Structures are given as structure tokens and as C-alpha cells.
Amino acid sequence: MTLWFVFALMTVAAIFAVLLPLGRSGAAQSQGSEIAVYKDQLAEIERDLGTGLIAAPEAEAARVEISRRLLAAASEPAMAPKSSLKWRRAAAVLALTGLPMVAIGVYMPLGSPRLQDFPLAQRERGSGSGVAQSLENLVVQVEQHLEKNPTDGRGWNVLAPVLERLGRFDDAVRAYRNSLTYNGESAERRSDLGEALSAAAGGVVTAEAKAEFERAHALDADDPKANYFLGLAAEQDGRKDDAANIWRALLAKAPADAPWRSLVQSSLARVGGGTVPALSDETIAASRDMAEGDRNAMVRGMVERLATRLKQNGDDVEGWLRLVRAYLVMGDRGKAVGASADARQAVAGDAERLRQLNEGLKTLGLDG
Numbered sequence: 001m002t003l004w005f006v007f008a009l010m011t012v013a014a015i016f017a018v019l020l021p022l023g024r025s026g027a028a029q030s031q032g033s034e035i036a037v038y039k040d041q042l043a044e045i046e047r048d049l050g051t052g053l054i055a056a057p058e059a060e061a062a063r064v065e066i067s068r069r070l071l072a073a074a075s076e077p078a079m080a081p082k083s084s085l086k087w088r089r090a091a092a093v094l095a096l097t098g099l100p101m102v103a104i105g106v107y108m109p110l111g112s113p114r115l116q117d118f119p120l121a122q123r124e125r126g127s128g129s130g131v132a133q134s135l136e137n138l139v140v141q142v143e144q145h146l147e148k149n150p151t152d153g154r155g156w157n158v159l160a161p162v163l164e165r166l167g168r169f170d171d172a173v174r175a176y177r178n179s180l181t182y183n184g185e186s187a188e189r190r191s192d193l194g195e196a197l198s199a200a201a202g203g204v205v206t207a208e209a210k211a212e213f214e215r216a217h218a219l220d221a222d223d224p225k226a227n228y229f230l231g232l233a234a235e236q237d238g239r240k241d242d243a244a245n246i247w248r249a250l251l252a253k254a255p256a257d258a259p260w261r262s263l264v265q266s267s268l269a270r271v272g273g274g275t276v277p278a279l280s281d282e283t284i285a286a287s288r289d290m291a292e293g294d295r296n297a298m299v300r301g302m303v304e305r306l307a308t309r310l311k312q313n314g315d316d317v318e319g320w321l322r323l324v325r326a327y328l329v330m331g332d333r334g335k336a337v338g339a340s341a342d343a344r345q346a347v348a349g350d351a352e353r354l355r356q357l358n359e360g361l362k363t364l365g366l367d368g
Contacts, residue, residue: 041066139163153182160192169200187220194229205233222253224260231267240271247271262321266363269325303327307339314346317353321360328364340366 045062048054054062139162146155160175176193183189194212198205205213210233216226231246247268254261303326310319320343327336340361347353 135162136166139166150178151182153179153184157183157189160196164196164199169196172196173200185219187216187223187226190216190219191223191225191229195225198229205229205236209233224250224254224258228260228264228267231264235267235271243271244268262360263363266325266360266365269329270365272329272331300330303330310343310346314343315350315353317343317347317356317360320346320357321364324361324364324366336364337366 042063045054045066049056139159142155142159142162146152146159149155156175156179160172160179163169163175164172173193173196176189176196180189180193190212194205194209194216197209197212201209210230213226213229213233216223217230220226227246227250231243231250234240234246235243247264251261251264251268254264303323306319306323306326310316310323314320320339324336324339324343327333327339343357343361344354347357
């Protein structure tokens with residue numbers, strides 16, 4: 001009802017906007033104009049008399065005549081012509097009936113309140129597609145600029161990662177090569193080129209990509225991207241021990257807040273070279289003197305305690321990821337899958353935690 005009330009007020013305002021000028025008397029306006037003309041003529045006579053352009057007797061006669069006309073115009077009643085009044089009345093009737101009818105006729109098919117709203121997901125997709133379209137338009141502009149200025153190294157450096165993000169891997173490879181040509185050699189650019197080559201090959205570290213990572217490693221032995229992909233190349237070649245050694249060395253030098261730490265840890269667990277997290281230094285030291293069977297029993301006991309704690313407090317996303325990773329390290333994929341299902345159920349009511357969990361599980365190879 002509030003919506004219809006607002007529309008009614010808007011319609012009334014529009015009608016008054018049309019009727020207001022129609023209600024004004026055209027005769028009154030004409031009368032006012034005529035009086036103003038006579039007053040101007042009187043003033044003009046005074047000016048001519050002052051400058052000597054007219055004699056005093058002639059000025060007095062003209063003044064009397066104009067004053068008589070002025071008095072007649074001021075005392076004449078303002079009467080609107082019948083024909084003009086008739087047209088104004090017709091226009092008023094049309095405004096009172098026509099405006100609401102036209103408004104209703106336009107609103108009903110285009111703005112019916114019964115029209116259902118778009119779901120939030122659709123609106124977000126529409127917004128996302130608009131952002132993607134804007135990004136693609138910017139890419140086209142940069143590409144056009146680079147066609148005219150192919151030696152602009154900074155332009156290639158900016159364009160390459162955007163092309164990779166858009167999934168245009170072959171174009172990204174070309175852009176990275178041009179960036180190397182016009183910006184010079186660096187470990188970062190070699191690693192980026194190798195990553196683009198791997199992405200173009202569907203995630204396989206090809207011989208060409210591996211060569212780029214080796215060049216990056218030669219330029220900077222601590223380059224994290226080069227070391228990670230060299231470990232991945234070793235894993236894909238079936239050399240899991242070499243991959244584990246590369247990734248262990250990478251983690252040993254990694255900052256505690258490195259954004260890629262979890263990816264390397266999950267990769268290390270995948271090749272069987274990981275350890276169950278959350279072991280204190282004292283526990284690790286004590287386990288060195290244990291027999292293999294006792295050490296395994298201790299680890300399984302810690303994993304079971306972690307699982308019990310998570311059943312009581314399921315909001316700990318990092319704890320769930322540690323548990324899943326531990327099961328994978330122990331070779332019990334069935335329990336890892338079961339734990340991932342329990343984790344999703346525990347954080348299902350928190351969209352942000354669920355997103356973090358799904359990303360972590362994806363790095364562990366359990367994104368299904």
C-alpha cells in the first residue's frame with residue numbers, strides 16, 4: 001500500500017504541475033503588459049521634454065492622452081476569452097484523466113509490484129560478469145597500445161599476469177617472453193614464464209617450463225615459485241623423495257606468514273614426506289628414541305585426540321585441515337574423506353569458514 005500511496009502523490013504533483021499554468025489568466029497578463037507600456041511612454045515623454053525634443057504644450061497633451069489610456073487599462077476587468085477558457089478546461093480534464101491512465105498503462109507491464117526480485121546469486125553473477133567485461137575491455141586497450149608500442153616493457157609486465165588470470169595462457173606466455181626481452185632477466189620473470197607454460201600444458205611441468213624454473217633458480221636459489229615447481233616436476237617424474245626434499249628445504253626457509261606455506265605443506269603430505277602438525281619440540285625430541293611402532297602409536301594417539309577435540313569444537317578450520325592432512329600422511333584416505341565431510345558439516349553455517357575450508361581441502365586434493 002505504501003508503494004501505491006507514493007505513486008498517487010507523484011501523480012497528483014504531476015497533475016498540478018500541468019494545471020497551474022492553465023489556471024493563470026492570459027487576459028490579466030496582457031493587461032499588465034499594456035499598463036507597463038503606457039508607463040514607459042510617460043517616462044519617454046519626460047525624457048524628450050528634458051532634452052528639448054518636444055515643446056511643453058505638446059508634451060502636456062501627450063501626457064494627458066496617455067494617462068487617460070492608462071487609467072482605462074487599469075480599471076478594465078480582466079476577462080478571459082471564452083475560446084481560451086474552453087481550451088484550458090479541456091486541457092485540465094485531459095490532465096486529470098489522461099496522466100493517471102498513461103502512467104498506469106506504462107507501469108503495469110514494466111514495473112508491476114508482482115514481478116519477483118532477482119535472486120542474490122544472479123545479481124552477483126551479473127555484477128561479476130560486468131567486472132569481467134570491464135577487465136577484458138581494459139586488456140583490449142592495453143593490447144592496442146602494445147601493438148603500436150611493442151617495446152613498452154612495463155606494458156608487457158602488466159598485461160602478462162592479467163592474461164593468465166583470464167585463462168589466455170598462450171597469450172600470457174608471449175607477454176612474459178616480451179617482458180623478459182624488454183625488461184631484462186630476473187628470477188621472478190623466469191618463474192612467471194614457467195608457470196604460464198605449465199598452465200598452458202594443463203598443469204604439467206613440461207621440459208620447456210622446467211628449463212625456465214631452473215634458470216630462475218640459478219638467478220635466485222631461494223625463489224619460492226621456482227622451487228615449488230621444481231619439486232612438482234620431480235613428483236610428476238615419479239621422484240617423490242626428491243620432491244619431498246625440495247619442499248622441505250623450501251618450508252625451512254619460508255616465513256611463518258608466507259601465503260604459499262599451506263600449498264607446499266599439502267604437496268609435501270601428498271608425496272608422503274609430511275609430518276603430522278601440532279607436535280611440540282619436546283614431543284619430537286622424545287619420539288626420536290622410540291621404536292617405530294611406538295612412534296606410530298604416539299602419532300595416531302595425537303591424531304585421535306585432535307579428532308575428538310574437533311567434534312567438540314568444529315569451528316577450527318585449521319584444525320580440520322591438520323586432521324585431514326594427518327590422515328593423508330598416514331595413508332588413510334578414507335578417514336581423510338570422512339573428516340573433510342564432517343568439517344564441511346561443522347562450518348556449513350559460516351560462509352567465510354566454509355570458503356577457507358574448501359580452499360584448504362582443494363590444495364590437499366579433496367575438493368570433490
